[in-house]
Amino acid sequence: MHAIEVNGLEKRFGEILALDHVSFTVETGEVFGYLGPNGAGKTTTIRILTGITAPTGGSATIFGWDIVRDTTQARRKMGIVYETSNVYDDITAWQNMMFAGELYHVGRIDREERGKELLEIFGLWDRRASRVKGFSKGMKRRLTLAMGLIHDPTLLFLDEPTSGLDVQSNLIIREVLQSLTERGVTVFLTTHNIEEANQTCDRVAIINRGKIAAIDSPERLKKTIQSVQSVEVAFEGGGARALSELAGLPMVSEARKVGDKVRFYTEDPGGLLREIVSYADSHQDRVVSATTLGPTLEDVFIRLTGVQRPKSREEEQ
Amino acid sequence: MNAGFDRKQLAAEAVAAWAIAKKDMIIYYLKPNIVIAGLLFPLFMFLAFAAGKNVPLGALIPGLISVTILFSSSSIEPVSIPIERRTKTFERLLSAPVSLHAIVVGESLSGFLYSLGIALVPLTVGIVAFGDTISSPIMLMGGMLLSALCFSTMGTLFAAYPTESPGDIMSMLNLVRLPLIFVSGTFIPLDAMPPIGTAIAYFSPLTYGNDLIQSAYGHPASFNPLADVAMLVIFFVIFQLIANRLYAHFND
Ligand SMILES: Nc1ncnc2c1ncn2[C@@H]1O[C@H](COP(=O)(O)OP(=O)(O)OP(=O)(O)O)[C@@H](O)[C@H]1O
Ligand SMILES: [Mg+2]
Numbered sequence: 001m002h003a004i005e006v007n008g009l010e011k012r013f014g015e016i017l018a019l020d021h022v023s024f025t026v027e028t029g030e031v032f033g034y035l036g037p038n039g040a041g042k043t044t045t046i047r048i049l050t051g052i053t054a055p056t057g058g059s060a061t062i063f064g065w066d067i068v069r070d071t072t073q074a075r076r077k078m079g080i081v082y083e084t085s086n087v088y089d090d091i092t093a094w095q096n097m098m099f100a101g102e103l104y105h106v107g108r109i110d111r112e113e114r115g116k117e118l119l120e121i122f123g124l125w126d127r128r129a130s131r132v133k134g135f136s137k138g139m140k141r142r143l144t145l146a147m148g149l150i151h152d153p154t155l156l157f158l159d160e161p162t163s164g165l166d167v168q169s170n171l172i173i174r175e176v177l178q179s180l181t182e183r184g185v186t187v188f189l190t191t192h193n194i195e196e197a198n199q200t201c202d203r204v205a206i207i208n209r210g211k212i213a214a215i216d217s218p219e220r221l222k223k224t225i226q227s228v229q230s231v232e233v234a235f236e237g238g239g240a241r242a243l244s245e246l247a248g249l250p251m252v253s254e255a256r257k258v259g260d261k262v263r264f265y266t267e268d269p270g271g272l273l274r275e276i277v278s279y280a281d282s283h284q285d286r287v288v289s290a291t292t293l294g295p296t297l298e299d300v301f302i303r304l305t306g307v308q309r310p311k312s313r314e315e316e317q
Numbered sequence: 318m319n320a321g322f323d324r325k326q327l328a329a330e331a332v333a334a335w336a337i338a339k340k341d342m343i344i345y346y347l348k349p350n351i352v353i354a355g356l357l358f359p360l361f362m363f364l365a366f367a368a369g370k371n372v373p374l375g376a377l378i379p380g381l382i383s384v385t386i387l388f389s390s391s392s393i394e395p396v397s398i399p400i401e402r403r404t405k406t407f408e409r410l411l412s413a414p415v416s417l418h419a420i421v422v423g424e425s426l427s428g429f430l431y432s433l434g435i436a437l438v439p440l441t442v443g444i445v446a447f448g449d450t451i452s453s454p455i456m457l458m459g460g461m462l463l464s465a466l467c468f469s470t471m472g473t474l475f476a477a478y479p480t481e482s483p484g485d486i487m488s489m490l491n492l493v494r495l496p497l498i499f500v501s502g503t504f505i506p507l508d509a510m511p512p513i514g515t516a517i518a519y520f521s522p523l524t525y526g527n528d529l530i531q532s533a534y535g536h537p538a539s540f541n542p543l544a545d546v547a548m549l550v551i552f553f554v555i556f557q558l559i560a561n562r563l564y565a566h567f568n569d
Contacts, residue, residue, distance in 0.1 A: 050412045053568065072326065075414035086405035090344045102336030103413040105329035 001064050003028045003155055003186040004049060010057030011044050011210075018044045020210040021058065026188060028154075031181055033201030034190040035297075037307050041210040042190035043083050046159050049188070050080050062155065076104075079153030083160055085140035087132050093119060093143055094128040097150060104151035111150065118146040122172060138169035145173060149180075156180065158189040162196060174200070198297045208305040221300045228295040228303070230265045231272050232258065234288040235280070242276075242285060249275055263293075330419035337410060337423030338430070345397050346431060354396075354487070355389030355435050363439075366504040375447025379534045380503035381439045383527035386464045387494060390432030391472030394424050395486040398476035411568060421473050421560045428469030436461055452535040456542055460529030463549035467522045470556040477563035497523045502531070507539050522552040 004026035011019040019041045026032040036042050047053040049060055051071040060067045065074035087096050097119065101111035119125040122142040127135070132143065141161070148156065161177075162170050177200060181187060191197050197204050198218045205215040214221060235242045239262040246264060247255035251272055254265040266272045269292045280287050301307070345351055363381045367374055401407040410420045443449035451457055475490045499505060500514050501523035507515055518524045525545040532538040532545075540548075 052408055052412050072414045072416065075412065078414075080412055082405060082408060084405040086409060088340065088344065088406055089404070091340070095340075095343070099336055099340050100409070103333050103409065103415070105332055105414070 001028070002026065002061070003030070004032075004060070004062055004188060006045075006049070006058070006060045008058035009045070009048060009055050009060055011041070011048060011053070012056045018210050019048070019055070022207070022210070022212055023058075024205055024212060024215055026186060028186050029181070029184045030202045031177070031187040031189065031200055033197035033204040034188065034207060035192065035194065035197045035204050035301065036190075036207035037192055037305060039209075040207045042192075042207060043159055045207075046080075046083075046157050046188070046190060050078060050157060051075060077151075077154045079148040079151065079156040081145050081148040081156070081158045081161055085137070085144040087135075087140050087143050087147065089133040090131065092129050092131055093124050093135075096132060096143060096147060097128075100147035101150045106151050114150055114152065118149055121176060122146045138165050141165055142169060142172060145176065149176075153185065155186045156188070158187060160191055161189065163191070163193070194296070194298045194301055204297070206301060206304050208307075213304040214300070218297050222295045222297060224300065228265060228299045229267065229269050230263050230293045231269050231276070231290060232261050232263045232293055233276055233290045234261045236286040236288055237283075241283070242279060245283070246276065246279060251275070261289075330415050333413060333415040334419045334423035334426060337420065338426035341393060341397055341424065341427035342430065345393050345427070348396065350483075351392050351396055351431075354392040355431065356385070356438065359385040359388050359439075362498060363504075373447065375443055375449050376536075377504060378439055378443035378447065378449055379530045379536060380527060382436050382443075382461065383464060383501070383503050383523060383530050384498055385436050385439055386432045386461060386526070387468050387497065387523055388432075389435040390428040390465045390469040391475070391490060391494065393428040393431055394469070394473040394476040395490055396483040397427075398424065398473070399481050399483045399486060402479070403481040411564075417561050417564050418557070421470070421557060421564065424476070425466075425469040425473045428472050429465045432465045432469065433461060436465075449534060451533055453533045455533075456529055457533035459542075459546060460526055460533060463529070463546060463553070464522070464526030467526065467549055467553045467556065470553055470560060471522075474556050474560035474563065477560055477567055479567040497521050500524075501527055502539065503527050522549060525549050525552075 002025045006022060006024050009019050009022040010017070022041070022045065034042050034045065044053070048055050049062065049067060051067050051074065054068055062074040062078065067074050088099070091099070094115065097115040098111060101115065106114070116125065119128055122145060124139060124143060124146065127139070132140065135143065145161065162173050165173070177187065189201065201218065203215060203217050204221060206213045206221075214224070233239070233242070239257060239260070243255055243257060243262045246252060249272070251266050251268050252264045253267070256263055264272055273290060273292075276287065276290065279285070359381060362384060363377060367377055398407060472490065475486050478486055478489065480486060500510070500517045501521045502518060503523065507518055507524070510518070525540065525548040528538055528540050529542055529545045532542055
């Protein structure tokens, strides 16, 4: 049985068609990434799959239960980590955990045991008696995750779990995800962070303007655009000059700064490398390092969604 | 589906409803605007009515109890639910493995218990300060419990309106609650009202709750107590069903 099966799902908000005949399946034990730009329909999909909103067309089942007809059964083993860290500010972390447990009918002993275990895993045990109002963004995010796991779900929905978090919170969340998948928990994860999808997901669906553009493993998705290759070069002189000199070469389809390096897209990496070396010789600019790269998931994403590439990495997020 | 499953689901719904009520009690009981709406507002209404009359103050206590329950029981959810819509915590409830009925009951329960606690204030003051005597404690309890049930569910019903601002719901609610005070025989007896007023009174749950409470104090009743009880139960069921429908409808 599929963990999730979605058939021709459609959601209209008046004039806006937020989901346009979306279909996919998620297998049990899989980490399924749902990748798309802002407004693509990621949260709308999660809200339908968790039964918060009804679709205006199509159907979806969770472990065989129809989400509209058998909502309660479908939800029992479902953990939800919402896009907003929706914790109760006016009560303590512990009270939040216990409330989540009661909502999912977890008995007192299990509730307290798991509550302690999860708060420890998420580094919040010492703060269990503090009101959540004073928590940082990352702490609230971790508490939201802990609450979503209190009933030991077999299917976990994560709506942008790590968006805007610091390294430490990010690492804890990644580790927990890892151990959950080792135990066979199915994960449905939305993100607009391509690297996150690449690193954590078995399969990725790319959604844009309510339509699925592609579904496959990150590796296979990259193969579909093998023609896009690039050379990343670090110049001693910083690269700004090299960028302006070399971007105009006929074999360079696109060039941009990536951190302290310059990245040139080309179908002929060998030829381009020769040009770079000759540029360095003639301009007395030393090449510190040069790497040839295959297509990244980001390239696939940009190719499929037509989203503009940000001018530089720093401008992202 | 077999009975064993149903019983388990029923238990889950009860646990969840009680958890929702407890959470609201911890978070909202001491919020200043809730205390003002629940206790101070009825008190001022009472004083306003008392000032213009030459009846003993003690005689107005049953009406004050009815009005206090009306206001306090319907003052928690219209505040808590819009706030929780804004913080998105309300989505937790909407996505939990329980029915909307359990959510509506759980939400109403905190208003229900709150109003019973608050109503003890005028009740005690009446007995201690004005020497009120209660001829039927059973009727008093019945009247108070059923009024609280009715009006807390009414508060939850109004809070279904999909706004993130408590003020929106409070204004709609007051559009209903304030006129109810005048047409339900609380401070102005039903037989002192023009016929149109009496006609409207039949459609006000406050009429029946107040009637029971007045009878409990030995004041003349307008209806048979059993009729009062039946009407309050009917109003409660109607409010519960409408609330359930509205939450399902606005759930987008
Ligand atoms: N309640 C609503 N009413 C009207 N339009 C809505 C509603 N919810 C979502 N939409 C619209 O549906 C589209 C998809 O929104 P959705 O929130 O699913 O995007 P998303 O992929 O989660 O974006 P983000 O990355 O910003 O979270 C958007 O155009 C949005 O404006
Ligand atoms: Mg979203």
